Amino acid sequence: MRELLLHQAMHLETEALLMFAARREHLDKVIIPALSAGTWVISDRFTDASFAYQGGGRGLEESKLKILEQWVQQDLQPNLTLLFDVTLEVSRQRLSGNVSLDRFEQEKQEFFQRVRDAYLKRASQFPERIRVIDSGRTLNEIQVDLEDIISSL
Numbered sequence: 001m002r003e004l005l006l007h008q009a010m011h012l013e014t015e016a017l018l019m020f021a022a023r024r025e026h027l028d029k030v031i032i033p034a035l036s037a038g039t040w041v042i043s044d045r046f047t048d049a050s051f052a053y054q055g056g057g058r059g060l061e062e063s064k065l066k067i068l069e070q071w072v073q074q075d076l077q078p079n080l081t082l083l084f085d086v087t088l089e090v091s092r093q094r095l096s097g098n099v100s101l102d103r104f105e106q107e108k109q110e111f112f113q114r115v116r117d118a119y120l121k122r123a124s125q126f127p128e129r130i131r132v133i134d135s136g137r138t139l140n141e142i143q144v145d146l147e148d149i150i151s152s153l
């Protein structure tokens with residue numbers, strides 16, 4: 001599924017459905033069993049990414065994403081989401097070392113501007129859950145912020 005999503009052109013609704021199908025499986029096989037066992041779960045990207053990429057980036061209606069979110073995870077939400085935010089210029093510089101770019105990474109700058117805007121909109125809609133980290137700074141500066149946020153959990 002990951003191979004398809006990263007390399008195969010497809011309808012935007014197919015892309016969203018596959019993202020949520022993968023998420024459903026991941027919830028069933030990994031996340032819910034871990035939470036039930038009392039384990040903390042740390043995930044690199046979750047449903048906010050679908051609102052940002054499939055919603056903001058590709059233009060899929062938010063109402064459809066909300067239906068999929070409710071179907072796949074009901075009211076289960078992360079306790080804390082860290083949004084590592086950089087400008088498009090910084091992200092372009094940092095990506096420039098990558099030799100092979102996937103279907104998303106090859107998108108135009110306007111796509112990434114819409115993705116970033118959609119992420120920031122999510123952060124303003126859910127300020128208690130989503131903390132925006134200014135990630136244009138050094139790793140040490142970011143680490144200090146993270147220690148602060150995580151220790152207050």
Ligand SMILES: Nc1ncnc2c1ncn2[C@@H]1O[C@H](COP(=O)(O)OP(=O)(O)OP(=O)(O)O)[C@@H](O)[C@H]1O
Nearest residue numbers: 044045084093094095097135136137138139140142
């Ligand atoms: N604060 C920073 N200062 C300088 N370089 C950084 C910083 N943070 C990350 N980088 C570099 O930027 C590049 C991209 O970082 P990384 O792969 O962590 O991004 P990512 O957000 O996880 O990417 P993805 O979109 O694949 O999830 C890497 O080469 C990394 O070393």
Ligand SMILES: Cc1cn([C@H]2C[C@H](O)[C@@H](COP(=O)(O)O)O2)c(=O)[nH]c1=O
Nearest residue numbers: 019044045046047049050053054104105
């Ligand atoms: C979860 C998720 C991801 N994407 C996009 C964003 C990335 O460019 C690729 C690969 O994701 P990874 O977390 O770096 O492995 O997929 C997306 O468009 N929608 C999503 O929900």
